[in-house]
Amino acid sequence: MYEEVGMKPIVRYEGDVAFSEGTPFLTKILLSRSDTPTASVRLSIIDSAEMMSIHVHGDSDQIEYCIRGKATIFIEGLGEKELFEGVFIYIPKGVRHGLVKVIEPLMVLSVFVPPIF
16 A cells, blocks of 8 residues: 555664765764655764754754753744753744754754655
8 A cells, every 4th residue: 555655664774874974963864755755864963062053944843852962952932942862852844943052962863744855
């Protein structure tokens, strides 16, 4: 049935995925729009010296799960929030957000629905 709509199951081992080039921080693209029209997923490693300016995704919801590290993130409507291991964040499309300060290097899994890359 899933093949009828052009989708297929995917198993991807993170260790087999190379870091992407041309990104502001270390990123592994685990799922992209070339794989499925449903979502894109990336694993990011963000060093203490790096930050992400306030921005918005006009067409995609963003889901974040912090695997390790510690940072402060700004989310429009909520203000600044702590981001650390085990924190789950949902940011609807159109909501401004960004990393204010990375306190300890982060490893974050991000999901975008629909895909942005």
